[in-house]
Each structure stands twice: as C-alpha cells, then as structure tokens.
Amino acid sequence: MFKEVGKNIQRVDGYSLVKGNPVFTDDIDLKDMLFIKFLRSPHPHAVIKSIDTREAEKMAGVALVLTHQNTPRVPHTTAGQGYPEPSPYDSVMFPRKMRFVGDRVACVAAESPEIALDAVKKIDVEYKILSPVFNPEDALKDGAPIIHDEKDSSGILDPKHNLVGEVEVNVGNLDAGFGEADVVLENRYEAHYAQHTPIEPHIVITYLDENGRLVIRTSTQVPFHVRRICANVLGISIRKIRVIKPRIGGAFGTKQEVYLEYIAAYVTLQTERPAKFELTRSEEFTSRTRHPIITVLKVGARKDGTLTAIDMRILSNTGAYGSHATTVMYNTGSKVLPLYRCPNVRFEGKVVYTNLPVAGAYRGYGATQGYFATESMLDEIAEKIGMAPVDLRRKIHIKEGETSPIFDALGEGKKGIPQVISSSKLPLCIEEGFKLIKWKKKPKEEGKMKRGYGCAIMMQGSGIPAVDMGAATIKMNEDGSFNLLVGATDLGTGSDTILAQIAAETLKVPTERIIVYSSDTDFTPFDVGAYASSTTYISGGAVLKTARKVLEEIILIGEKMLNESKENLKVENGKVVSKKTNSSVTYREIACNALYETNQHQIIASMSHISHKSPPPFAAHFVEILINRGTGKIKVEKYVACVDCGTAINPKLAEGQVEGSIINGISYALTEEFIFNKNGKMRNASFRDYKIFTAMDIPEMKVVLIPSHEPSGPFGAKSVGEVCINGPCPAIANAIYDAVGVRIRKTPFTPERVLKAMGEIEHLKDIHKMENY
Amino acid sequence: MQIEVKINGVLKKLETSPGERLLDLLRRKGYKSVKRGCEEGECGACSIILEGKLVKSCLIFAPQVSGHSIITLEGLSPKGELHPIQQAFLEEGAVQCGFCTPGMILATKVLLDKNPHPSEKEIKEAISGNLCRCTGYVKIVKAIKRVGETLNKNV
Numbered sequence: 001m002f003k004e005v006g007k008n009i010q011r012v013d014g015y016s017l018v019k020g021n022p023v024f025t026d027d028i029d030l031k032d033m034l035f036i037k038f039l040r041s042p043h044p045h046a047v048i049k050s051i052d053t054r055e056a057e058k059m060a061g062v063a064l065v066l067t068h069q070n071t072p073r074v075p076h077t078t079a080g081q082g083y084p085e086p087s088p089y090d091s092v093m094f095p096r097k098m099r100f101v102g103d104r105v106a107c108v109a110a111e112s113p114e115i116a117l118d119a120v121k122k123i124d125v126e127y128k129i130l131s132p133v134f135n136p137e138d139a140l141k142d143g144a145p146i147i148h149d150e151k152d153s154s155g156i157l158d159p160k161h162n163l164v165g166e167v168e169v170n171v172g173n174l175d176a177g178f179g180e181a182d183v184v185l186e187n188r189y190e191a192h193y194a195q196h197t198p199i200e201p202h203i204v205i206t207y208l209d210e211n212g213r214l215v216i217r218t219s220t221q222v223p224f225h226v227r228r229i230c231a232n233v234l235g236i237s238i239r240k241i242r243v244i245k246p247r248i249g250g251a252f253g254t255k256q257e258v259y260l261e262y263i264a265a266y267v268t269l270q271t272e273r274p275a276k277f278e279l280t281r282s283e284e285f286t287s288r289t290r291h292p293i294i295t296v297l298k299v300g301a302r303k304d305g306t307l308t309a310i311d312m313r314i315l316s317n318t319g320a321y322g323s324h325a326t327t328v329m330y331n332t333g334s335k336v337l338p339l340y341r342c343p344n345v346r347f348e349g350k351v352v353y354t355n356l357p358v359a360g361a362y363r364g365y366g367a368t369q370g371y372f373a374t375e376s377m378l379d380e381i382a383e384k385i386g387m388a389p390v391d392l393r394r395k396i397h398i399k400e401g402e403t404s405p406i407f408d409a410l411g412e413g414k415k416g417i418p419q420v421i422s423s424s425k426l427p428l429c430i431e432e433g434f435k436l437i438k439w440k441k442k443p444k445e446e447g448k449m450k451r452g453y454g455c456a457i458m459m460q461g462s463g464i465p466a467v468d469m470g471a472a473t474i475k476m477n478e479d480g481s482f483n484l485l486v487g488a489t490d491l492g493t494g495s496d497t498i499l500a501q502i503a504a505e506t507l508k509v510p511t512e513r514i515i516v517y518s519s520d521t522d523f524t525p526f527d528v529g530a531y532a533s534s535t536t537y538i539s540g541g542a543v544l545k546t547a548r549k550v551l552e553e554i555i556l557i558g559e560k561m562l563n564e565s566k567e568n569l570k571v572e573n574g575k576v577v578s579k580k581t582n583s584s585v586t587y588r589e590i591a592c593n594a595l596y597e598t599n600q601h602q603i604i605a606s607m608s609h610i611s612h613k614s615p616p617p618f619a620a621h622f623v624e625i626l627i628n629r630g631t632g633k634i635k636v637e638k639y640v641a642c643v644d645c646g647t648a649i650n651p652k653l654a655e656g657q658v659e660g661s662i663i664n665g666i667s668y669a670l671t672e673e674f675i676f677n678k679n680g681k682m683r684n685a686s687f688r689d690y691k692i693f694t695a696m697d698i699p700e701m702k703v704v705l706i707p708s709h710e711p712s713g714p715f716g717a718k719s720v721g722e723v724c725i726n727g728p729c730p731a732i733a734n735a736i737y738d739a740v741g742v743r744i745r746k747t748p749f750t751p752e753r754v755l756k757a758m759g760e761i762e763h764l765k766d767i768h769k770m771e772n773y
Numbered sequence: 774m775q776i777e778v779k780i781n782g783v784l785k786k787l788e789t790s791p792g793e794r795l796l797d798l799l800r801r802k803g804y805k806s807v808k809r810g811c812e813e814g815e816c817g818a819c820s821i822i823l824e825g826k827l828v829k830s831c832l833i834f835a836p837q838v839s840g841h842s843i844i845t846l847e848g849l850s851p852k853g854e855l856h857p858i859q860q861a862f863l864e865e866g867a868v869q870c871g872f873c874t875p876g877m878i879l880a881t882k883v884l885l886d887k888n889p890h891p892s893e894k895e896i897k898e899a900i901s902g903n904l905c906r907c908t909g910y911v912k913i914v915k916a917i918k919r920v921g922e923t924l925n926k927n928v
Contacts (some may be wrong), residue, residue, distance in 0.1 A: 010863055017871030018859040020806025020846035024872065027805040197906055199810045199818050200872045249808070249872030250906050281811035492870025492907050652866035656908055660869065663909030687815035687904065695897040695910040703911075 004504040005715045008652040009511045012497045013247060013490070023247040025203045025219045030274040033205075034063050034109040034267060037116035038283070039123050041098035041105055044132035044355035044680040045145060048096050048125055051106065055122040061111035062119045063271050068094040071266060074233045075152050078259040079323040079360065080222035082467050082528055086413030088155030088164055088322040090148050093233060093263060098127070099147055099320035100355050101681040102286045109267045109275055132355035133162070134680050136294070136317040139352045147320065147353040156322065162353040164318055165326035169333070170346050171405040177309025177344030181300025183384045184309075189297065189376060190746040191369035191729065193674035194290040196362055197692055200249020201284040202257075206264040207274035214241050214265055219248040221256045221489050222529030223519045229258040230265055241265075245519035251491040252664070253361035254288045256531045257323060285685035288360030289674070291328050291351075292317045295373035301381045305395045307342040312373070316351040316366070319358040325351045327413040328359070331366035334416055336374055338404035338616075339459050340396050345406060355680050361531060363661060364725040367460060368668075372747060375456040375730030379737065389734060390434050393457050393620070400424045412532075417465045419613040423708040423718065426457065429620035429642035436640045436702050437622035448629045451637075452739025455622045456731040460723035461614035462713065463534035469610045470539035471525035472546040474503060476603035478595055480574050480587030481513045482550070487527025488539035489519045493721060494653040495535040499543045501649050502714050506547035507554075509574045509587065525606055533617070533719030536649060540714035541609035549605035554590055557603075561585045561593060615710045617718045619643040621662075621727035623699075625735040629760065632751035634736065636666055636699040641727065643703070646710035646718035657720045658703045665728030667693040673748050776839035780804070781848025787835075795821070795830040795838055799845060806846035806875040810904070817903030820876035821845050827883040827902070846875040849882070858882060858920050865916035869907030876903045881917050891921055 016023050053065040071094050077087035094104055106123050110116035133139045133147070139162040148159045157165045178184055204218040214236070220226050223243040231238045248255065260277045267275040279287055293316045300309040314332050318325040333347035362368075382392040398404055400421050408418040439453045473485040484503050490496040500514040507514075518524060527539055551571065558576030559566055568579050577584040585593075594603050622640040627633070641658055648654040671691040675683045684690045709716035729747055737743050742757040755761045777786055780799075789798050796819045799807045807830055810818030814832040821830045822844040849856040855863070858881050868874050877900055884891055884899035891899065896917045897910075905913065 008866070011866075011868060013871070014863045014868055015855075017868050017874055018855065018863050018878065019850055020875040020878075022803075022805035024805075024808075026800075026809065029803075197904075198870070198872075199816055199904060199906055200808070200870070201810070247871060249810075250870045252906070278809075281813065281816070492872075494869065652912075656866050656869055656912060659909035659911040660907045661909075663911075664906065686813060687811055688813070692904060692906065693909075694901045694904065695914060696901040698897070698910050698914075701909070701911050 002505055002715065004501045004511050005649050006647060006651065009497060009501055009650055011494050012500055012516050017247065024200060024249060025205060025217055025246050026278065028205065030205070030207055032273050034111065034271060034273050034275045035113040035116050036107050036109045036264060036267060036275055036277040037113060037120050038104055039106040039120045041101060041103040043098055043127055043129055044101050045130040045147070046098045046127040047130065048105065049128050050126045052124040053106065055124065056108055056119040059115065059119045059122065061115040062108060064109040064267055065106060065123065066094060066263065066266065067106040068096045072233065072235055074235065075154065076229060076233050077323060078257045078321065080225035080229065080256045080258050080529060083228060086327050087324055088153060090153040090156060090322050097150065100357055101679055102357065103320060107263060109271065132680055134354050134356055136315050136352045136354055139354050147355060164322040164351045164353060165329065166350045167330060168348045169409040171409055172344030174309050174311055174344050174346045178300040180302065180308040182303045183381060184298065184300045185377065185380055185384065186296065186298035187377060187380065187745060189295045189373035191293050191372045192747045193292045194362065194668050194672050195285050196252035196254040198250030198252060198254060201279040201281060202255065202260055202287055203278040204260050204264045205274060205276045206268040208268060208272060214268060216241060216243045216261050216265055217246060218243065218261050219255055220245055221251050221491050221531055223489060223521055224487060224526050225529060226258050226261050227521045230262045233262040234265055234269065242522040245489055248491050252363045253365070253531065255491065256361040257288050281687065282685040285690065286357040286682050288323065289357050290362035291359040291366065291369065293332060293369035295370065297373045297377050299377050299381055301385060303385050305385060305387050305392045307340055307396050309344040310337065310340065310342050311346045312337065313348045316349065317354050317356065317359065318351050319354055319356045321358045322353065323358055323360045328366040330410055330412050332370040334406060334410035334412065335367035335460055336370035338406040339398055339457065341398055347410060357682060363664065363722050365722065368726045368729065371456065371458050371726040372729040376733045376745065379734045380743065389455055390430065393430055393455060397426055397457055412464050417612060422712065423615060423646055423710040424618055425644040425706045425708040426618040426620065428706050429618060429644055430457065432704055432706060433620040433622045433640045433642040437624060437638065450627045450629055450739040452625050452627065452735040453623065454731045454733065454735030454738055455620065456727045456734065457620050458723055458726040459616035459618045460533055460719060461616055462537035462719035463611055463614055464532045465614040466610060466612050468528045468532060468534045468538045469608055470527040470542040471606065471608040472542040473525050473604065473606040474546045474550045476550060476591045478588065478591045480591055481515060482507060484514050484516050484543065485524045486518045486539055486543065487524045488535050489527065489530040491530050493657060494650065495530065498536055498649045498653065499540060502540050502543045503547045505715065506544055507551055508571050533722045536717050537713050537719050538609055538611060540717060541611065542607055544714040545607035545609055546605050549607055550603060553603050553605065554587065557590045557594055558585055561590065611712060613712055615712060615718050617643065617645040617720055617723045619723050619727060621731045623731040623735050625732060625739060627736065627739045627754065629740065629758065632755035632760065634670055634732065634749055634754065636732065638700045639666065640702045641724055642706055643720065643724060644706050644708045645720035646708055646713050647716035648705050648707065649715065649717050651705055654705055654720045655703050658724045659701055661722065661725040662701070662728060663693050663698055665725040668748065669729045669732045670748055673750065774836065776836055778838050779842040781844055781851065789835040791834065791836055793835045795833040795835050798835040799830060804845045804847055808872055808875060817876045818873055820879050820903060822879055822883055825886065827880050846878055849878065857923060861916040861920045865912050865919060867908065867913040867916035873903055873905040877905065877913055881920065885921060889921060893918065
C-alpha cells in the first residue's frame with residue numbers, strides 16, 4: 001500500500017495561492033520599469049512600404065520604438081517544442097509583411113503603459129495592401145495569395161500553395177476493407193477556432209541581474225525552450241539568460257509559445273532597464289488559438305459493428321504562422337485512430353496558412369477535433385446497423401495487450417513508435433458511465449423540451465515517446481528533508497505536488513518533507529516543459545529514478561552506521577532499520593553523518609527520464625441534454641466521465657483536471673466561437689462577446705477515476721490533463737441527434753445552428769459572415 | 774491628489790490621480806491579490822469588497838472609494854491563520870492555478886456574510902461574475918457548500 005501516492009495531499013503551493021500571496025509574474029515591483037505595447041496590423045495581408053517612428057520617439061517618456069528596421073531578423077518558430085522544432089521557421093521578431101489583422105508592426109517601450117499606447121498611435125505606417133485568403137480550401141488553390149513568400153523561411157512544404165505540411169499513411173488495404181463492409185458512410189465535420197482564455201493573459205518581465213545577465217520572468221509552459229529560442233532570436237549565448245517561471249495563471253497550451261519574451265528581452269538589453277510586456281484580454285484572444293480542422297471521414301462497418309475500413313482526411317488551418325502546424329495535424333490521426341480496432345486505415349492530413357489568427361497548441365492538440373468526427377460518425381454507423389451507440393463502443397475499441405499499426409505509422413510530426421497497450425480499463429469506464437447516466441430509451445418530454453443522451457470514448461497519450469525528457473535533482477538536508485529540483489512546469493495543474501508525492505513515496509517520508517523548487521533554468525535541471533500530457537509520466541519518471549538513487553545512498557550510509565548488510569535493512573518512516581536487531585538510524589542522523597562526520601559529502605542525485613512509449617489514458621463520457629425546440633438552446637443536464645489515468649497520484653487533483661477539461665470542452669461545444677468581419681478581424685475579442693462557461697452554466701458532473709496500473713509509469717500512473725477535453729463535442733452532438741433527430745457536423749452547437757438544423761428557421765442571414773474557417 | 778480609504782481595517786492616506794483605476798492603485802500599493810485579468814469588468818479576477826459588496830476594481834476610479842472601506846484578500850488572514858473559506862478551498866481542491874482564487878474567495882465571503890445557508894443555485898449565482906478556466910467550478914462550489922455547512926455548525 002502507498003502512503004503518499006494515491007492520497008489527496010494538499011497542494012504544496014496551495015497556502016500561498018489561497019492567501020493571494022505575490023507569486024505570479026506580475027507580482028513583483030522593479031524600479032525604472034518600462035512598459036511595452038504593440039502596434040498591430042489593421043490589414044490581413046499587406047507589406048509595410050514605409051514606417052515612420054520619429055513622432056513616437058520624440059514623445060516624453062518613450063524609451064524605445066522597435067520595428068523591422070531596427071531589430072534582428074532571425075527566422076524561428078514561436079512553438080515551444082523540443083529542438084530541432086518540428087514547426088516551420090516562418091516568424092521573425094517584427095516582420096515586414098503582415099499576415100493577419102493583429103500581426104506585429106512595431107512596439108513602443110515607455111515609462112508607463114499609457115504613454116506607450118499614445119506613442120503607438122503616432123507611428124506612421126504606409127502599407128501595400130495584398131489580397132487575403134481566409135478559407136483554407138481556397139488557400140491551397142493555384143493562384144491563391146501566397147502568405148509566406150519570404151526567402152529566409154524554412155520548413156514550409158509548399159509555400160506557393162500555402163501548404164505548411166502534409167502526411168499520408170496507409171495500413172492494410174482500404175479498398176478491400178470498404179468491400180467487406182455492409183455499411184459505408186462518408187461525412188464532413190468541421191471543428192472551429194477557440195481560445196484558451198487563461199485568466200492571466202500572457203505576461204513577461206525582463207531585467208538584468210547584478211552581473212548583467214538577462215533574467216526572463218515569464219508566464220510560460222516551457223522555460224527551457226524560452227531560453228533556447230530567445231538566445232537564438234537575440235543572438236546571445238544561452239549562458240547569458242536565466243528563465244524563471246513563477247506561479248502562472250492558467251495556460252492550456254497557449255503559453256507553449258515563445259513570442260513576447262524576446263521582445264521584452266531586447267528592450268532590456270538595449271536600455272539596460274526592466275521591461276514588462278503584458279497582453280490585454282483582447283490581444284490574448286488572437287495570441288494563439290485552436291487549429292480549426294475540417295475532417296472528411298469515410299467509415300465501413302459490418303452489420304455486427306466490426307469496423308472494416310477508416311479513411312480520414314483532414315485539412316487544418318494554422319492561420320498566419322505555422323506554430324505547431326504539422327504536429328497538431330499528425331496528432332489528429334495518431335491520438336485518435338489507434339483507439340479503433342480496424343485493420344484498414346488511411347490518414348491524410350494537410351495544414352495550410354490563411355490570413356487569420358495564428359493557431360497553436362491547445363489542450364487536446366488536434367485529437368479534440370478528430371474525435372468530434374470519429375465519435376459522431378460512430379453514432380451514425382450505429383444507427384445504420386441498428387446497434388445502440390454504447391454497444392458499438394463496447395465492441396470497437398483497442399484493448400489491453402493489443403496494438404494498432406497507427407502507433408508505428410504516425411507520430412508527432414514524424415513516424416511513430418510501435419507500442420502495445422499495457423493498461424486499459426476502458427471497458428469498465430464504459431460500463432460504469434453507462435450505469436451512472438441512466439440512459440433512457442426514447443425519453444418522452446412534454447412540450448418544447450426534448451431530452452437526449454449521447455456518449456463518446458477517447459484516449460490521448462502520456463508524453464511524446466522518445467522525444468520528451470525530464471530531469472530531477474534531489475538533495476538531502478540535515479533534518480531529513482529533501483530539496484526536489486525539477487525543470488517540470490506546474491501551470492496550475494498541481495504537478496509540483498504530484499512530483500513531491502512521488503519523491504516522498506519513494507523516499508518513505510511524508511510529502512511535507514519534500515521542498516519543491518521548479519522551472520528555473522539556473523537552478524533546476526532540464527525539462528521540456530508542460531505539454532503533451534507529459535509531466536506526471538515523464539517528469540514523474542525522472543523524480544522516481546532520482547529518489548531511488550538517493551534512497552540507495554541513504555541505505556549505503558545506513559549499512560555503515562548500523563554495521564549491517566543491505567539485505568538485513570529496511571527503510572520505513574524516515575529511518576533505516578535493522579531487520580535483525582530492530583536498531584535504527586534516522587534520516588536526520590544519516591544526513592548529519594554524511595555532511596559532518598564520516599566520508600563527508602552531500603547526499604544528492606540527478607536523473608533524467610524519457611519513455612519509448614506513450615501509454616494512453618482512456619475515458620468514456622456520457623451526457624444528458626435538454627433542447628428547447630423553440631429557442632434551440634441546449635442545456636447540459638448531467639455529464640458523466642469515467643477515466644482511466646492509471647494510478648491517480650493525487651485523486652483530487654486528477655479529478656480537477658477532468659472537471660476543468662470537460663467544462664472547457666462543453667463551453668467549446670456550445671458557446672465559444674470566433675466571429676470575424678470581412679477583413680478577417682475577430683469581432684468578439686472580449687469575455688462579453690466570447691462566452692466561456694460560468695458557474696451558472698455547469699451541469700451536474702459525475703467523475704469516476706477507474707484505476708489501472710501502467711507498468712511504465714511512476715507507481716502505475718498515466719496522464720490525465722488533456723484526454724477529457726475530447727469528449728464533449730461528439731457526446732453532445734450525439735445527444736442532439738438522440739433528442740431531436742438532427743445531426744450537426746459543425747461546431748459550436750449554438751441555438752441558431754440547432755434551429756437551422758431542425759428546420760425551425762429559414763437559412764439564417766449569415767450574420768457570421770466568415771464564421772468557422 | 775490624496776484619498777483616505779480604509780483598507781482591510783486600516784485607514785490609509787494614498788496618493789492617486791483622478792484617472793487611476795482602483796485596480797492599479799491597489800496593485801501599486803502592494804495588494805497583489807487583486808489580479809488583472811481583463812480590465813473590462815468581465816472576469817472578476819480583480820474583485821474586492823467595497824462596503825460589504827463585491828465589486829470589480831477595474832471598473833472603479835480610485836478617488837471614488839475615498840472615505841470608504843474596502844477589503845482585499847490580504848485582509849482575510851492578516852495573522853497568517855487561514856480564514857475558513859481559504860481552508861475549505863485548499864482542502865477541497867478548489868484551487869488550480871490560483872489566479873481567480875482571490876476573487877472567488879471574496880465573492881464567497883460576501884455571499885456567506887449575507888446568507889450563511891446558501892443553496893447550490895445561490896452559490897453558483899454568487900460566483901457567476903468570477904471566471905475560472907481551470908476547475909470547471911465543480912470543486913469551488915463544493916468548497917463553498919462546505920464552508921456554509923461548517924459555519925452553520927458553529928452557529
């Protein structure tokens with residue numbers, strides 16, 4: 001039995017957070033701070049013919065104006081990924097060509113934000129306007145405006161057709177598969193733009209330390225990638241940069257981007273003054289977004305539900321820059337298709353530029369868009385063959401001990417790695433969820449309200465296999481406590497706490513004896529950062545190894561102090577105990593012995609961890625909704641999620657991940673939508689007009705963690721952060737069909753879209769002229 | 774200009790200007806629990822209590838609170854001992870990133886001060902002006918329910 005793992009230990013940072021202590025990026029005061037504001041492009045596609053900053057520079061209180069004319073032009077990707085990044089090098093600090101409304105023209109650093117804003121207005125820019133392209137299908141056509149025609153970009157597959165990347169994989173024999181099918185269906189599904197909306201927008205503060213080294217204090221998921229990318233863009237050595245990630249106010253993928261840090265850093269290097277760069281809420285909306293993806297899905301099945309062929313073709317829209325473009329595209333196949341037992345599969349993906357806001361990493365990372373298509377389609381197949389949706393789900397999913405050829409064929413931006421599912425309790429998740437939702441066949445409702453039920457199954461991964469690496473250092477103090485230093489990045493998930501629990505369990509001490517310090521490139525070992533559902537599994541693996549090594553050292557000293565051999569010793573409650581005599585030495589005595597008495601040395605270890613597999617967490621979701629036929633409004637009444645994340649290191653924190661991702665997912669499915677004007681400008685960039693769920697909107701939630709044991713994970717753990725955002729879109733689409741018999745294949749399911757689908761209203765005058773690219 | 778305002782029970786004389794928002798003044802004076810999330814009154818991260826009411830400090834000019842009494846989260850546990858609401862948030866897992874937490878806790882305080890026996894619906898209404906993107910509100914509602922129950926026992 002575990003003593004620390006599997007327990008609802010309170011967050012190690014909880015006390016400071018509930019007190020509102022100054023622990024976030026912006027909560028420090030530095031003297032002589034400069035404030036930075038952007039001038040952004042009013043045009044979706046244009047070239048700067050001339051730019052005159054003299055009036056701005058003359059203003060009292062303006063320290064510096066930066067444009068493409070006085071900053072280094074170093075092509076890079078803003079995607080905070082491992083090196084070399086699989087995203088194209090298509091960005092520079094300040095481009096001469098504008099590629100979406102909001103692209104960065106210039107910035108002003110001034111004594112106050114107000115002065116900076118006033119000065120921005122005084123910059124005179126003359127643009128040569130170019131034709132934009134917004135529709136991703138049009139962007140691929142011959143003769144479409146070419147968005148990236150610059151010569152120094154690299155990693156773009158076919159710039160002339162705005163094609164960032166493509167992939168095609170075939171396993172089995174697709175034609176034969178469709179030949180064997182009793183039913184073949186083909187449909188088109190569209191998943192829309194969305195923004196993460198962390199309550200803390202992007203913010204960075206830069207300054208020079210007492211030795212003149214650059215310190216970047218930033219709200220990021222990827223401190224080590226920030227250091228590397230900034231060094232490259234600024235043309236300075238990595239050794240001259242220290243990146244600190246304090247507590248951060250939510251991220252969900254949008255802070256896996258590096259694009260404000262080097263600008264603030266450049267201001268600091270030029271002026272030798274601290275600089276702060278914070279996005280406004282409206283800027284945050286078009287900082288980074290979810291890739292809108294069109295999926296054309298063709299599935300063949302036998303009458304008994306056996307899937308014989310899946311042909312999935314996707315077109316992903318990365319907007320103006322290709323951040324995470326190819327990797328998200330790969331993931332739409334690689335994190336979705338292996339869930340289904342099917343011998344004949346084809347996946348084809350294309351990702352294109354358009355003159356719309358830049359997409360990036362968003363919780364779910366392509367899988368969310370993919371599951372909307374596959375899990376909607378499964379219900380359509382189920383109806384054709386006369387099978388209950390839940391029965392079809394019971395039949396078609398991958399099981400423990402099985403593999404999928406897709407694991408090998410598709411990775412993240414490249415070929416994958418074969419793997420066998422070594423832990424899955426998905427069958428139990430489906431049974432338990434089905435029981436809890438109390439699915440009623442043909443529910444009868446009076447009047448306008450119609451009730452419907454829907455379900456979906458899903459998986460994700462745990463880290464990127466053979467890519468993601470985490471490291472940990474543990475050192476022992478003379479009171480028998482331990483400093484745990486990790487590069488891993490707690491973005492509010494509670495990973496500092498979970499990693500402390502893993503260390504405590506291994507070292508056989510209470511978690512309170514572990515002092516965690518994370519995400520500081522000067523003091524903590526490397527970690528790729530918090531993304532791809534990697535922290536518990538990968539960084540946790542590093543902590544486990546490190547703690548084991550420290551424990552070996554402790555036992556070695558215990559041997560000498562007790563004059564016993566290892567075989568006769570056990571470790572319990574912070575003591576090394578002789579099994580023979582029951583005499584013992586405490587950790588405190590061992591640490592003091594090592595530090596002050598015998599063979600003096602610091603008890604310390606550092607270990608790194610990667611994994612050659614990425615064990616998927618699984619989940620089954622069930623939803624009950626009520627639709628008002630008069631207004632088209634959907635009310636989610638009840639949502640049940642049964643989740644296999646292996647061992648939940650901290651069940652309460654794991655539940656929190658599930659609940660948070662589901663509400664984010666329901667909000668995405670029902671109310672969140674980017675509305676553009678004819679110029680490609682987002683018209684609703686505020687919380688007033690872009691509706692995210694409040695406490696009033698949430699349904700009754702039932703979350704059940706169904707433990708499995710993942711042999712490759714720390715204490716049997718897998719990931720839990722992303723998987724559940726994949727469920728709400730398809731589960732609700734399926735429930736809509738169950739309630740009113742219409743199939744909506746385009747998200748979000750807003751009242752007008754529901755009414756339109758039901759034929760209750762005429763084709764709405766397209767108020768969202770350019771919705772949903 | 775100078776204003777006199779009682780912050781967390783202590784009368785303060787503070788320099789400000791007619792155009793300064795209360796949010797900026799408070800943060801400038803070190804009340805960092807007051808968070809900047811949208812600056813347009815929509816997210817609730819900058820919530821404070823003004824004369825017993827929950828208000829968004831980004832929508833108030835600093836001079837408007839002259840002669841009034843306000844409470845920020847710093848005022849809830851002045852001696853370091855956690856307020857029962859803070860304790861419940863901590864124990865129920867109602868905190869993830871913690872950025873919305875100060876506003877949420879103050880919204881809870883305003884609710885419970887007026888209504889020590891809130892229903893689930895009343896709880897959800899009371900925090901509906903405070904956005905959280907991490908928790909899905911489930912554990913926040915649970916924590917508030919629990920405080921309500923504990924307070925009732927103590928009464």
